[in-house]
Amino acid sequence: MRETSELTRFSCRNLHPAIGAEVLGLDLSVPLAPEVVADLIALWEDRSVLVFRDQKLSPQDQLRVTDYFGPPSQNEHKKDIGVDLPEQETPGIVLISNVQVDGKPIGSIGDGELWFHSDNCYLPKSAKASLLYAVEIPRAGGETRYASGYAAYQALSPETKAKLNGVMADYVFDYKINTQTRRFKPGPDAFHAVHPAVVLHPGTGRPALFVNRQTTERLIGMDPEESEALLQELFDFQERPEFVYDHQWRPGDLAIWDNRSCLHARKDFDPGERRTMRRTTAGEQKLEPALA
């Protein structure tokens, strides 16, 4: 067995003009050489989303790949559900699944549409990278949507950019309420953090629009009506097709996205179909505003 990948080069193709690259020629079940990892990170920071097809990854393989992008988070919302699955025994791995065994869900946030958001943006330190590995996929629906924060910010009018300059925002999330609503009356289990409306990406130095429909409650320093009107305008703008790539999953796909420069959402699917994904996150980070 090879100790590291013999491939020092890979090829790639853009998945959408604004966002995403498919990486070709790498087997991620084999450790990658440091120079390959460096090239992948550079591509990832530029394109925000990398997709690898036809991978066969154990939970440990996924954690190793996660570690290329930052220390794997151990604070996933792991559920003690009494089901004997390797993923549930591996710290840092969380199952996203609608499957039930003996009437108990084997994973979290299994069904339904999820609005655009950035992972962990409701915590003081947001997640840098998220990795999703497809185990079981429904015959239709359940796509993950990726929206480029770089492209959306770049396309804003000079007037809107000026309004957002240096503005901070409240990001709120309650798992019981906010998957697809802006009814912000969070309960005692809600999370809350303040982050910039426009983030300066520390790797590329480029600004990215960070507000999102699922968690951004208000723009700090504006009156409530002005804040809500501007947010609604931004949500509609950033979700336009010219900024969004819809990924149609196949079993064995791994997607790695940069939560600092893109948002993601999930399309609905038939709850009678099975959908199981393995998720990891990496690299907690305090976000800095991009100042014009």
Ligand SMILES: [Fe+2]
């Ligand atoms: Fe997410």
